[in-house]
Amino acid sequence: MAVCASPFCGKDTESTLKCPVCLKQDLENVFCDQKCFRGAWGIHKYIHQQEDGEVYNPFPNFDFKGDLRPHYPLTPRRTIPKHIKLPDHAKGGRPLGELANDRRGKITVLEGKDLEKIRKVGKLGREVLDAVAKHVRIGITTDELDAILHKECTKRNCYPSPLNYFNFPKSFCTSVNEIICHGIPDQTKLKDGDIVNLDVSIYYLGFHADLNETYYVGDKAKADPDTVRLVETTRESVELAIAAVKPGMPFREIGNIIEAFATKNNVSVVRTYCGHGINSLFHCQPDIPHYAKNKAIGIAKPGMVFTIEPMLCLGTYKDVTWPDNWTSSTQDGKYSAQFEHMLLVTEDGCEVLSARQADSPGGPVPRI
Template structure:
């Protein structure tokens, strides 16, 4: 079915929108059904199958349901070497002073994004100020979690620290109980594309891992993720280095085009063309998203060539770009936990993410690196932008130059 252009007429245009929404891909933090099928899934907010629990019940399935889940996990046909470990009890946020999202108790978001994909919220100056705070907090927590990534450390230990650091900053860890997600961050190792659940599996030298952090501060979300090599640069094999470098460079290339008047669909073309030329693939089942007081809002940011009517960038728009790039087949296999998505062939995947703000002068990373952030080898060796990237505005470029000059590996 062609979806390459707008059609005149209000009624016809509305029908086109409905069709586009129905066939649209999942937002980046939405569970998909356990299947080896390559069919795209519907966004969860359009379903009536959201997993809900009674107030205060934050545990994993018990009794017969728990036994069934354990059997599914033990007999599931996994694609690669990563296996689910034991999860600790779900953490909670009891501090009444911390502002919590509307889903924190029952897992169901009450605020929904606009149905029309090109209707995108323009943030006020006050809202942007709050998002800057949320973005800064998310970056601080990401850097702290990243420094923990070493051989022998478990992802559950990282999650515990992430949870603690969020609370210490007056923030709620946005993933916690979002549609029932059991942890405060996502840790996706090797072939895990996204939504990896922290557990007791020790990290191994040479693993690559994506740490995905989102913080809810004073009613607004800041969302970012970054790759790390367990054991550092010297522990990465050549193929891993190429995957990480390509993922980073395509991400920077896509962010560099962002400015008022630019079509959102252009982001996907930049990413797919860049990675395809280097022999990699881009995942189509998950996407970036608008963000603000709502975790996942319009627009959908597709990381591949498309003609979706997702509108144009305007000063005051805030959204994420978070391409998931694979060594092999870019199709997800979802585990019985209904969250963890791996590649179907067991080959590795990588991802980077920023929360971005469009301004009159270009684009700015609200989750950009800060004075204490490390310089990674893919930043040092980038063919697109050597050093730290904070945006395309004059102020962002100047701050990035200063940080890059003083950053340590």
């Protein structure tokens, strides 16, 4: 049994279908069928140009908006120990429970033992994020961070939720500089002056946790006034929104709070992506837009769990997606930052299930 080499598939397959060049070079790449092969050819063909093992850009003709480039090849999909419980997308790539719930539009309310479980999962998610963030440094690759994340998940008997979620090839998302979200870990080396968002999601005890933070790489980033203004505004906007969460709060109000603070600090709010409900499903209702005058449906009730995760930008809020169908960049190439927390609505407010600990890496820096 092998994994289909198409980055848009990721399913296990018993097929022996190889492209002619792979066959000639005796490379271990197989495809489910001709459809997968044809759909992946635009990316796959660049593998054959790198016989010396050098890293390469698989999309040389794409109009990148900033300085960042993908650095392939990607390492093979990391394996999961057999004893770890899998979410429904782990093998086939499709989260069937989510898709079914999307048709119903139901907002789940947790109670009893389910609350104890999701608190435990949220705490483990924080442990994993902190363990990976300690390794953020100049020169480390985002793929090396992915390997650390994967190990930290599996040693806690957790499944890294992004792995094979709609065929995502890695165990978490690493979004550097102008990347808004969904960056794929690869051979990119972090450099002084970068910022990197680590977006961690885990599955344990039948529930998901989801949280992320943006970290400064080296001292150069902390010395740039615009970079600090962006990162700290994003961090503080989440805290302001969390302070407003309580029973009866309309979900649309979160966007009003965040955009007002973003505008005050001369940054923009991404509209394409939003926060979401999370429980036994990775992404579900309610939707939590982060921009003002949105049309979010519903009000907060005790037992609901959802994320607030605004993405703010130094320039335009508009985005463009790389040809890998995942990586989302700002349209003007300017930096973007994101922070995410996972919240449980209580009787008189909310509980931050992904709260930072006293020894958590990162944290706020003074504005310049």
